[in-house]
Amino acid sequence: MARSASYQCPHCSSGMSIRSSRSVHALLRNIYLQCNNYHCSFSAAAILEITHEISPSAKPNPEVKLQTIKELTERKAANDENMENNENG
Ligand SMILES: [Zn+2]
Incomplete structure (x- = not known):
């Protein structure tokens, strides 16, 4: 339940x-x-x-577009490299 x-x-x-x-x-x-x-x-x-998808739906709504946790963490890692100077300020 x-x-x-x-x-x-x-x-x-x-x-x-x-x-x-x-x-x-x-x-x-x-x-x-x-x-x-x-x-x-x-x-x-x-x-x-x-905010994001952990496991995909078996009945997906085509209007719902969510990033997966993998996409979010890959994007954050890419941003961390590019934004290194800004984040430490
Ligand atoms: Zn209270």
Whole structure:
């Protein structure tokens, strides 16, 4: 059984619940969180974004174009060589 994501309140460290969410597009969702601690009651908005593929879908959506983790790490390695002077500054 899948387990839902858990979020920690940045103020009191209690758990936070997702009160509502809204799809922006297939890879991006706005979520609205509320702290479970009655004495804190912090609420906030957050963004959940699917950033890259770990394992391909057996039913791929042709409109979804995601980089694989391999492509991301190869690109980062190439950038590290080219951007060496900028990253250390
Ligand atoms: Zn809290």
